[in-house]
Amino acid sequence: MIDTAVQSQVAIDYSAGERLTMNMGPQHPSAHGVFRAILTLEGETVVGVDAVIGYLHRCHEKLAETLTYAQYPSIASKTDYVAAMTSEFAYVLAAEQIGVVDVPKRAQYIRVIAAELQRIASHLLWLGTWCMDMGGALGGGATVFLYCIRERELILDLFESLVGARLLYGLFQVGGVRYDLPDGWPQQCRDTLATIEQRLIEYERLLEDNPFFLARARGVGFITRELAEDVGVAGPLLRGSGVNFDLRRNLPYSSYGDFTFSVPVEPEGDCFARYRVRMVEFRQSIAIVRQALDRLPDGPISSRPALKSVAQIRIQKGEAYARVEGPRGEVGCYLIADGSPKPYRMKWRGASFSNLSVLPHVLPGHKVADVVAIMGSVDPVFGEVDR
Amino acid sequence: MPAWLVAALAAFAVLNVVLVIVTYVTLLERKFAARMQTRIGPYRVGPHGLLQPIADAVKLVMKEDIVPDAADRPVYNLAPIVFLIPCMLIFATIPFAPGLGVADLNIGILFFLAVSAMEIVGLFMAGWGSNNKYALLSAMRAVNQIISYDLPFIFSALVPVLLTGSLRLSDIAAAQSGLWFVFYPVIGQLAFLFFVISTLAAENRVPFDILEAESELVAGFRVEYSGMKFAIIQLGEYAHMVGSSFLGALLFLGAWSGPGPEWLGPIWFLIKAMLVFLLVTWVRWSFVRIRVDQILTLSWKLLLPATLLLLATTAVVIVWRTSGLT
Numbered sequence: 001m002i003d004t005a006v007q008s009q010v011a012i013d014y015s016a017g018e019r020l021t022m023n024m025g026p027q028h029p030s031a032h033g034v035f036r037a038i039l040t041l042e043g044e045t046v047v048g049v050d051a052v053i054g055y056l057h058r059c060h061e062k063l064a065e066t067l068t069y070a071q072y073p074s075i076a077s078k079t080d081y082v083a084a085m086t087s088e089f090a091y092v093l094a095a096e097q098i099g100v101v102d103v104p105k106r107a108q109y110i111r112v113i114a115a116e117l118q119r120i121a122s123h124l125l126w127l128g129t130w131c132m133d134m135g136g137a138l139g140g141g142a143t144v145f146l147y148c149i150r151e152r153e154l155i156l157d158l159f160e161s162l163v164g165a166r167l168l169y170g171l172f173q174v175g176g177v178r179y180d181l182p183d184g185w186p187q188q189c190r191d192t193l194a195t196i197e198q199r200l201i202e203y204e205r206l207l208e209d210n211p212f213f214l215a216r217a218r219g220v221g222f223i224t225r226e227l228a229e230d231v232g233v234a235g236p237l238l239r240g241s242g243v244n245f246d247l248r249r250n251l252p253y254s255s256y257g258d259f260t261f262s263v264p265v266e267p268e269g270d271c272f273a274r275y276r277v278r279m280v281e282f283r284q285s286i287a288i289v290r291q292a293l294d295r296l297p298d299g300p301i302s303s304r305p306a307l308k309s310v311a312q313i314r315i316q317k318g319e320a321y322a323r324v325e326g327p328r329g330e331v332g333c334y335l336i337a338d339g340s341p342k343p344y345r346m347k348w349r350g351a352s353f354s355n356l357s358v359l360p361h362v363l364p365g366h367k368v369a370d371v372v373a374i375m376g377s378v379d380p381v382f383g384e385v386d387r
Numbered sequence: 388m389p390a391w392l393v394a395a396l397a398a399f400a401v402l403n404v405v406l407v408i409v410t411y412v413t414l415l416e417r418k419f420a421a422r423m424q425t426r427i428g429p430y431r432v433g434p435h436g437l438l439q440p441i442a443d444a445v446k447l448v449m450k451e452d453i454v455p456d457a458a459d460r461p462v463y464n465l466a467p468i469v470f471l472i473p474c475m476l477i478f479a480t481i482p483f484a485p486g487l488g489v490a491d492l493n494i495g496i497l498f499f500l501a502v503s504a505m506e507i508v509g510l511f512m513a514g515w516g517s518n519n520k521y522a523l524l525s526a527m528r529a530v531n532q533i534i535s536y537d538l539p540f541i542f543s544a545l546v547p548v549l550l551t552g553s554l555r556l557s558d559i560a561a562a563q564s565g566l567w568f569v570f571y572p573v574i575g576q577l578a579f580l581f582f583v584i585s586t587l588a589a590e591n592r593v594p595f596d597i598l599e600a601e602s603e604l605v606a607g608f609r610v611e612y613s614g615m616k617f618a619i620i621q622l623g624e625y626a627h628m629v630g631s632s633f634l635g636a637l638l639f640l641g642a643w644s645g646p647g648p649e650w651l652g653p654i655w656f657l658i659k660a661m662l663v664f665l666l667v668t669w670v671r672w673s674f675v676r677i678r679v680d681q682i683l684t685l686s687w688k689l690l691l692p693a694t695l696l697l698l699a700t701t702a703v704v705i706v707w708r709t710s711g712l713t
Contacts, residue, residue: 134602136675140593212677367678369678369679
């Protein structure tokens with residue numbers, strides 16, 4: 001029903017005299033990567049949107065068929081490079097489900113710590129880029145962006161001392177994690193969390209006491225509950241539209257059931273609601289990491305024996321779908337194993353991809369300036385959209 | 388020396404001084420913004436990056452000048468000049484010290500406001516001549532915004548005129564030797580506030596930079612410009628900015644009045660103008676941009692009535708006080 005309504009908006013006679021067709025992207029300051037939106041404008045108002053994706057397609061799913069279970073996790077992080085831990089997580093969970101691999105408790109906790117720190121880092125980058133979309137690279141938005149980058153840097157430092165890499169990690173392996181926490185890392189992590197918790201209050205005061213920010217974020221880009229459910233958006237978008245759903249609580253994986261945390265839900269469905277959801281998620285992630293550090297059990301970090309060859313791990317025949325709550329929503333990995341060291345087939349369910357498909361429903365009727373604000377609030381990462 | 392030669396020399400001198408100030412204002416802004424954003428800013432070229440503006444200028448001169456095939460060539464090429472001239476001309480009437488200026492017109496402020504509004508012609512030519520959709524949208528926004536904000540700009544600038552009773556800028560400056568107009572109870576502060584807001588809008592600064600709006604319109608009207616033409620547009624924009632800062636310092640902050648010997652006057656004036664400039668910069672680097680419809684709403688529904696009311700109130704107060712009814 002909603003689909004037909006959009007079709008009528010998209011199927012516009014582009015030759016109409018008073019209408020302007022404007023290309024936003026694929027090379028555009030607000031494209032967050034390579035996204036092309038062909039906008040039909042009437043004055044400043046958007047009447048039609050034609051979204052074009054695929055500029056960053058790298059055949060990730062085919063690539064997964066050519067790499068072994070030991071190799072692919074560190075490549076999986078390249079799908080969503082802003083939240084690299086998430087896709088590694090989904091891949092190893094799927095492989096472990098098929099192979100019925102046991103994961104030690106300590107490894108599960110380290111996974112949770114990594115995933116939640118990653119969520120904080122990803123949300124920080126989102127806040128910065130979203131404000132830059134609204135405020136300009138030569139304005140207040142850039143100021144917020146640089147503050148956020150400053151804090152994200154602290155988390156990347158943590159990852160660096162844990163894994164050795166700052167963007168694409170390769171921490172996960174089938175059966176556990178590759179690295180144990182180094183000495184002094186828990187304390188460094190606690191200090192970082194305390195700093196970030198403090199700075200979050202600063203951001204909120206900087207933004208929520210700012211009438212211009214509120215004017216841009218409130219009442220813009222409504223996603224109704226029905227639309228959110230029909231299109232299948234996930235993560236903060238879904239919770240910002242009043243749906244109380246979070247995989248970490250509804251379908252706990254990797255010991256998430258051990259931790260107490262709340263799931264923020266905002267019923268309004270506008271950009272400001274999505275902003276609020278993410279601001280609360282920051283706090284919840286911090287709380288989860290603190291609990292995990294407090295109760296971190298001793299023991300091995302992986303059930304996988306040391307490998308002599310990357311083709312040594314074989315997973316029995318079967319198929320499984322693993323779902324992980326990433327910073328942008330549900331990241332799914334569908335894996336079919338045929339008993340060889342490589343999967344027979346792999347399919348990603350990218351959160352950004354599903355979230356992005358809400359844009360043509362939401363954008364018409366808004367001003368050009370709102371297009372970038374709404375797109376920023378969706379927080380797409382095009383590595384994950386195109387894969 | 389014949390009078391015309393003096394005038395020509397004065398104009399030449401002012402133009403050069405202004406160019407130097409404008410060039411270095413970019414460095415000031417970059418340093419200031421960097422400090423706000425926990426950065427250091429330009430540091431490599433010269434001590435503390437002091438030669439950065441020169442390096443920037445050299446770089447821009449050496450850039451290739453690209454003219455789009457589809458551009459309307461005469462309009463496209465002329466636009467930067469048409470834009471720069473009014474931006475430079477506004478300095479003509481500003482007295483930098485008693486008797487130190489190019490032309491102290493008896494309608495100085497009127498000249499300033501009229502010429503300063505003319506920059507829109509160059510902006511629109513640039514946007515139209517580029518034959519680019521981003522530039523066109525930006526040009527439309529520019530006309531919209533500048534027409535909307537020139538009225539509050541003029542009305543708030545007229546408050547000191549009323550308080551002085553003269554349109555001559557040197558008279559306005561001299562009238563503040565006792566009390567700067569920004570300290571005039573209530574009226575002064577309100578007028579200064581409105582002046583700063585409408586300056587921000589007239590200068591196309593964040594939060595009102597919808598015509599540049601790089602996240603929507605890439606670079607707006609100057610998206611197709613490169614090399615020296617881009618530099619000229621940039622120069623004009625900053626010249627306009629500096630000119631308005633000088634006007635603000637002159638109208639509200641007592642121009643050259645300050646402690647110390649008289650020859651320090653121009654320096655005080657410069658410091659005050661830079662303070663106004665930094666105030667505008669401070670706002671620029673702390674706010675997000677607002678939408679085009681919100682900008683128009685703010686102007687027509689809030690600023691315009693408010694400044695008109697303020698102007699009327701000022702007139703009433705002056706009549707009340709001068710007629711001795713207090």
